[in-house]
Amino acid sequence: MPRILAPLLSAATYARWLHLMIGPVFVGVVLMVWPGIEGWSRGELLARAVPVDAALLGLAALVPATRRAEGVQARLLLVPDRERDIAVEPSRSWADRRRTAAWLVGRVLLGGLVGWASVLVPATVVDLVLRPGTAVFGLRADGADGPVRAPLLALVLAPVLLFGLGWLVVWGGRLQLAMAVRLLGPSPAERLAAAELRAERLLERNLLARELHDSIGHALTVTVLQAGAAREGGDPEFAARALEVIEETGRRAMDDLERTLALLRDPADQGVPGVPGRGADGDRDARERPGIDRLPALFETARAAGSPVEARVDVPAGALPGVLSREGYRIVQEGVTNALKYAPGEPISVRVAVRDGSLELCCANALRPPSARSHGGSPRRGGKGLRGIRERAVLLGGEAAAGVESGDWVLTVRVPLRLGG
Known part of the structure; x- marks a missing residue:
């Protein structure tokens, strides 16, 4: 029972109802302007109003700001669970304008249906209760067509009609929301652009x-x-x-x-x-x-920390692109840092050279004897530093490897000088 009544008591339902009622208001204003509401049957009014309404809505959809205005209004009144599902951007393409036109026509048609029911059902309930002679579904409330008496008929039909109207509004609002997500939501191109931006x-x-x-x-x-x-x-x-x-x-x-x-x-x-x-x-x-030219200062810092450093940097001036020089420095810095962290005091050997169109970096250090290792001095097994080095190398189009070789921990990185080549 709570699941049945909860949507009828939700504030979102009545906000969506207000949004739906904007459609019949628009139709009524158009009818009063042309062809007028006097002297026409209901069918004639519809036959004349529908083409005019559709044409006006199509023209409105051509204005880029219309899509933005509809998106803002839908977010406020349709109360979507995820606001990102409904865009608030102006039309940028003809596809956006076509989707906006479809949305405008669809919301007016659906709103007209719910608006018609919202007027007819309460009026019928009032007639049923206050005018016993009113026929509802072939039954007269005064019981003339059968044994049903007016109080009993009003007691049964009035709540049913109002309950049905409530759920018509609930489902109309949900359908309107689904239409808004489909027609006002980001296009596939916009979703792809948003994913690329993220x-x-x-x-x-x-x-x-x-x-x-x-x-x-x-x-x-x-x-x-x-x-x-x-x-x-x-x-x-x-x-x-x-x-x-x-x-x-x-x-x-x-x-x-x-x-x-x-x-x-x-x-x-x-x-x-x-x-x-x-x-x-x-x-x-x-x-x-810092770039490759700052490596001597890095090595001096390591020596001051107590680890002898033997370095050979064979890189001609101007041979490296700026990004490669900076990333190369960070890779060597991380290699030296790992050596200081896991094997403090052990000799460190660094080789940086340009060969065969590639930048080669090698950082090696002697492993501490097992008896001298503390918990933090155990061999590295792919921590964040090594993972970062590999990521840098891959982004530069190269490769990185690290492991134990002949009793030393050796880090080698090779990246091409021509990025993206």
């Missing part, structure tokens, strides 16, 4: 997450190692040097964090001169991100 934003978020993981993760690893070494060393000079490294590493991490947060600002600010972004002045931020 995928692009997700990709951007993943890129930003990798930037934060690599830069801040490296800074925290170096900071923890330096602080621990300074505390246990007992040498004031070494402690002062450790503090210098911590300060410099923290400053670089703050710079990286500021650049990353700049990318999260309102997209409307992108491209405005003087505002960090990726528009007309946006390449400045990209150039400020």
Whole structure:
């Protein structure tokens, strides 16, 4: 019983009823203008009004703003469960205009049907109760055609008619909502564009997450190692040097964090001169991100953390595209960070070279003996850092591999110099 009565008591039902009644109001206004409501039978009025209404609605659908207005009205009065199902954008194509025209005609026809019933049923109930001689479905309320008496007939038929009208409004509103989702909802092209936009934003978020993981993760690893070494060393000079490294590493991490947060600002600010972004002045931020030329400073930081670094960078000046230089730096940075984290104090070997049209990066470090490994010093098995490296390599059209080789942990990455080629 509650499931039957709940829709009749819902505020959404009466909001949709109001939306449905706009249709017959429009038809009534048109009829009063032309051909008028006097001197015509009901059939003649319909025969003349339908073509005029359809023509007016078709002309209205040609106006791009009509689709937007109908979408806003449908969202407010049809109370959809998911508002995204009904668009509030103006018409951008002839397909949108055709769908808008179909919606306008359909809502007027459906609204006319519900509006006619909304007038007829209450009037019939009033006649049934107050005018005993009224015939309803072949029965007279005064019982002239049978043994049914007026009070009993009114008691039975009046609630049934009102209940039927209520459910006609419920189903009319639901049908109207389904029509709105179908005809005012985003087109397949719009849905595809929206999906592509969501995928692009997700990709951007993943890129930003990798930037934060690599830069801040490296800074925290170096900071923890330096602080621990300074505390246990007992040498004031070494402690002062450790503090210098911590300060410099923290400053670089703050710079990286500021650049990353700049990318999260309102997209409307992108491209405005003087505002960090990726528009007309946006390449400045990209150039400020560290590239291959900043690797010596990275290696010095690792050495200061207590891990000897043997590095060979064989990359001619200007040989790398900017994005490849920046991503190459992040890959090497993550490799060095992993070495510091999982094998602190062990030698690190780094090779960066351009060969056969590709950028090759290799980072290797000796594994700590099993007896010297702590819980955090166990071999890596595909954490977020390695997954981020693989994602960077794939996005650049290359490949990455990591694993144990001859007692060393070896990370190798190879990406083509011609992106997308």
